[in-house]
Amino acid sequence: MLILAIETSCDETAVALVENGTKIVSSVLSSSQDLHKKTGGVIPEQAAREQIKCMIPVLDEALKVAFSNRTLSETVSQIDALAVTYGPGLIGSLLIGIETAKTLSYLWQKPLIPVNHLIAHLYANWLENNKVNYIKPNTDVFPALCLVVSGGHTDLVLMKNHGQLSYLGGTRDDAAGEAFDKTARLLGLAGFMGGPAIAAAAEKYRQQSEKNLPKITLPRPMINSEDFDFSFSGLKTAVVNEVKKLQQTNDFNTQTINALSYEIQEAITDVFEKKIFKALNVFKPKAFLVAGGVSANLVLREKLKNVCAKTKVQFFVPPIRLCNDNAAYIGSYAFFNYHPAPLLKISANPTLEII
Ligand code: KG4
Ligand code: ZN
Numbered sequence: 001m002l003i004l005a006i007e008t009s010c011d012e013t014a015v016a017l018v019e020n021g022t023k024i025v026s027s028v029l030s031s032s033q034d035l036h037k038k039t040g041g042v043i044p045e046q047a048a049r050e051q052i053k054c055m056i057p058v059l060d061e062a063l064k065v066a067f068s069n070r071t072l073s074e075t076v077s078q079i080d081a082l083a084v085t086y087g088p089g090l091i092g093s094l095l096i097g098i099e100t101a102k103t104l105s106y107l108w109q110k111p112l113i114p115v116n117h118l119i120a121h122l123y124a125n126w127l128e129n130n131k132v133n134y135i136k137p138n139t140d141v142f143p144a145l146c147l148v149v150s151g152g153h154t155d156l157v158l159m160k161n162h163g164q165l166s167y168l169g170g171t172r173d174d175a176a177g178e179a180f181d182k183t184a185r186l187l188g189l190a191g192f193m194g195g196p197a198i199a200a201a202a203e204k205y206r207q208q209s210e211k212n213l214p215k216i217t218l219p220r221p222m223i224n225s226e227d228f229d230f231s232f233s234g235l236k237t238a239v240v241n242e243v244k245k246l247q248q249t250n251d252f253n254t255q256t257i258n259a260l261s262y263e264i265q266e267a268i269t270d271v272f273e274k275k276i277f278k279a280l281n282v283f284k285p286k287a288f289l290v291a292g293g294v295s296a297n298l299v300l301r302e303k304l305k306n307v308c309a310k311t312k313v314q315f316f317v318p319p320i321r322l323c324n325d326n327a328a329y330i331g332s333y334a335f336f337n338y339h340p341a342p343l344l345k346i347s348a349n350p351t352l353e354i355i
Helices: 031-035 043-067 072-078 091-109 117-126 176-184 193-206 232-250 254-283 298-311 329-335
Strands: 004-006 012-019 024-031 081-087 110-118 144-149 153-162 164-170 287-291 313-314
Touching: 004 091, 004 176, 004 232, 004 329, 012 193, 024 043, 024 176, 031 298, 072 176, 081 091, 081 117, 091 110, 091 232, 110 117, 110 329, 117 144, 117 287, 117 329, 144 254, 153 254, 176 193, 176 287, 193 254, 193 298, 232 254, 287 298, 298 313
Parallel strands: 004 081, 081 110, 144 287, 287 313
Antiparallel strands: 004 012, 012 024, 144 153, 153 164
């Protein structure tokens, strides 16, 4: 089954063609990140205006990559269904994808599957990628412990099967990605995404760690709490205080910024390491799946891989290029959760939760 998937929940305009939920036939993405770098964050109105401009060219390109020399009617005859993200996300951005998908569904007379972006992130683990570490057809992964760590969400769920999720915990305030983004801004590392900037600065500190560099200690919020919830806003406050102290003594410089970055990354990833280790012991899943933008973090990947090895649970993490938002995993989700809905029943839900 070939599904054409559309994703426009934040700053990106993405279209992919995915076969049987596992094979990416084409995947095209345009992002307005460069515009948002100037403002240090996404301005919703600006993102949506860019998406209006990009939607048709991106769709056109994805179809061209998949069906190079075919006519439009030959192309359409190959597509079995459409899928689109309906939430969570920015309302103006979501609407562009949804209205495009509905129009194509009506014109081409193809079923349309509405997709929850958060659950869909996890399906990046079912996509074939360089033939390594993906969930091969017929691999038994259920029940699977699943962690979604993105810019706006941190959710831990138990997936008993496709479509059967129970909620175990999540962030009580800032998401992990938000913590990376906000602390990066406090350190003056802002660009658009804070995570990669913190990771790069932390790596510089690590490489020079034998040189007696400054050591800064930050809290690991809720690391020992009984539940499976998370909290990262206290970490941000601790960074504000450290920055103030360093500024007062004229010690806020590249070295201390790198030291703080290292400690921010350690603090966030230590919390996940400890809580996931506990969850693996409590729920005894067959597999552990992680996904979302923050799962691109190399230190986090390594720590989660190690706790899975210790507990002998299969570990799945998407290749880095599939961690951030794209339409390929939207198509995969739609195949494994094939529930087309009538067009009039599909509408944007900016505050949609994971379940
Ligand atoms: O899933 P995603 O692409 O978009 C949302 O749906 O939110 O996640 C974006 C988030 C941002 O907060 C970004 O800073 C974070 O993922 N991120 C990282 C890394 N790459 C992206 N965080 C830590 N380390 C990284 N290497
Ligand atoms: Zn996302």
